[in-house]
Amino acid sequence: MNRTYRIASSVIGLAFVVTASVVWRPAGSETDGSSRSAADVSPDLSQEQQAEPNGNSAGDTAQEAEQYANDQASAKQEPQWQAITDHVNASRGPEQPIPFNHRFHTTDLQIDCMYCHTGTERSGSGIVPPLEVCMGCHRVAGSGLPPVETLRGYARDNEPIPWKWVNKLPEFVQFSHRAHLRNGLECQACHGPVQEMDRVYQWAPLKMGWCLECHRGEPQDTDVATTHLLSQSVEPIAPADERQSASYYPRNIDSEYSKFRAPTDCAACHY
Numbered sequence: 001m002n003r004t005y006r007i008a009s010s011v012i013g014l015a016f017v018v019t020a021s022v023v024w025r026p027a028g029s030e031t032d033g034s035s036r037s038a039a040d041v042s043p044d045l046s047q048e049q050q051a052e053p054n055g056n057s058a059g060d061t062a063q064e065a066e067q068y069a070n071d072q073a074s075a076k077q078e079p080q081w082q083a084i085t086d087h088v089n090a091s092r093g094p095e096q097p098i099p100f101n102h103r104f105h106t107t108d109l110q111i112d113c114m115y116c117h118t119g120t121e122r123s124g125s126g127i128v129p130p131l132e133v134c135m136g137c138h139r140v141a142g143s144g145l146p147p148v149e150t151l152r153g154y155a156r157d158n159e160p161i162p163w164k165w166v167n168k169l170p171e172f173v174q175f176s177h178r179a180h181l182r183n184g185l186e187c188q189a190c191h192g193p194v195q196e197m198d199r200v201y202q203w204a205p206l207k208m209g210w211c212l213e214c215h216r217g218e219p220q221d222t223d224v225a226t227t228h229l230l231s232q233s234v235e236p237i238a239p240a241d242e243r244q245s246a247s248y249y250p251r252n253i254d255s256e257y258s259k260f261r262a263p264t265d266c267a268a269c270h271y
Helices: 002-023 038-051 062-076 079-089 102-108 131-138 146-156 177-182 208-215 253-259
Strands: none
Touching (some): 079 102, 131 146
């Protein structure tokens, strides 16, 4: 009797447990896996929130959405293609036949100014890089880029590139690059931050008053002297002949210009 009672009690208890598990099973635990608990869903939600914390990384307005699209396109663009785009979109400076980006070459590629403008430190005038200098790199570099292929076309046809003037002085003004570079003047002093220019533009006014402001300035520690300081202690140079009056402007620019850093007489800049 006791054995029969125990067996019956066990069967009734087992049936109760099974019934309770079916009745109290959570609604989100169906065997088809269509739903998950909050703990299972939260990691995915946090990842989405990290990717788009505001719920809309493209912006809430049309302008923000456009800026977002442009930023995404720029991020995927190769630096050389981005340099071409930046040159074309630049708002200052003349549009050139080839979109040469100075910032890309000087800042990104770390090419020295004198590598392309070689000879300027020895010349009375600035040197525009000849086509052969460009082809020294671009016979190999830049294949497939439209500007480089245009450059190679000029070289193949043996035609000079028709660059447009950026810094041009009047014909009656003489300016010696050699003299200024020899006295330690940086290119940026007259040409501005070329290393930041996607398209080169005229940075300085290049007017007579602007030049004289520098020539009349107080000398730095590295300067030799200026004309107005020399005049306090040195007698004017006797004229070589009747064609030139007494002045501090050196007649032999090759050998004597470094002795007189900044002349202010008319003959210094005008023929």
